[in-house]
Each structure stands twice: as C-alpha cells, then as structure tokens.
Amino acid sequence: MTGKKEDRGKFRTPSLRNIGQTGPYMHDGSKKSLTDFVEFYYRGVPTGSGGQAPDVQPLLGQSFSEIPAIVAFLESLTGEAPKIVPPFLP
Ligand code: HEM
Secondary structure, three states: OOOOHHHOOOOOOOOOOOHHHOOOEOOOOOEOOHHHHHHHHHHOOOOOOOOOOOOOOOOOOOOHHHHHHHHHHHHOOOOOOOOOOOOOOO
C-alpha cells in the first residue's frame, strides 16, 4: 500500500467475525475457501523473499485430520454483527 520496503509483510489483523462469509481470504484473496486457508498454515508459511517473519513455523506435529474441525470452528463464528456506536468524546 505504501510502497515502502520496510512496510512489506505488515497487515492489519482482520476480524474473524462472520469469517465463513467473507472469502476469498488473505490480503490478496489467494485462499478461496477456509479449508484452503487452514491447509496453508498447516503446510507452513513461506519465509524469506515475501518478507514474512523468519520465526513463523509450520504447524508440524499437528494432524491434517484436525483441519475440518478448525474450519467448523471458524464457520461457527457466523452471526449478526453488533451495532457499535462510537462514544461521544468531549
Ligand atoms: C487460532 C488463532 C487464529 C486463527 C484461527 C486465525 C485465523 C485467521 C483467518 C481465517 C485469516 C484470514 C482472514 C481474512 O482473509 O479475512 C487470518 C488472517 C490474518 N491473521 Fe490470523 N488467526 C489466528 C491468529 C492470529 C494472530 C494471533 C494474529 C496476530 C497477532 C493473526 C494475524 C493475522 C493477520 C495479520 C492476518 C492477515 C493475513 C493476510 O491478509 O495475508 N492471526 N487469520
């Protein structure tokens, strides 16, 4: 967004509210479904040229059979969004 090299890999942390309805996912829309998204993290986040933190590790030791349960959890976060009224500031 800024074009500055030092800003590469910086993203606003998105809300998970209604995440089941807001695909495609990630800043570039590269993950079409929540299953694609969770598999991405299970396989390991690419490091190096993309500018990501080198300490991000793949979820080794986890079973791929857990993926549907995590997707079901994310889909359970669907509901009516609360109306947030900004407070009046003096
Ligand atoms: C169990 C814990 C977590 C789950 C289930 C989770 C899930 C997700 C999901 C579903 C997205 C895609 C959102 C979208 O595209 O609209 C996402 C993206 C993201 N998450 Fe998490 N997240 C977790 C923990 C965290 C934590 C702890 C942080 C930061 C401290 C974080 C930072 C981010 C950021 C910056 C993105 C955007 C990445 C991008 O657009 O490329 N997440 N996460």
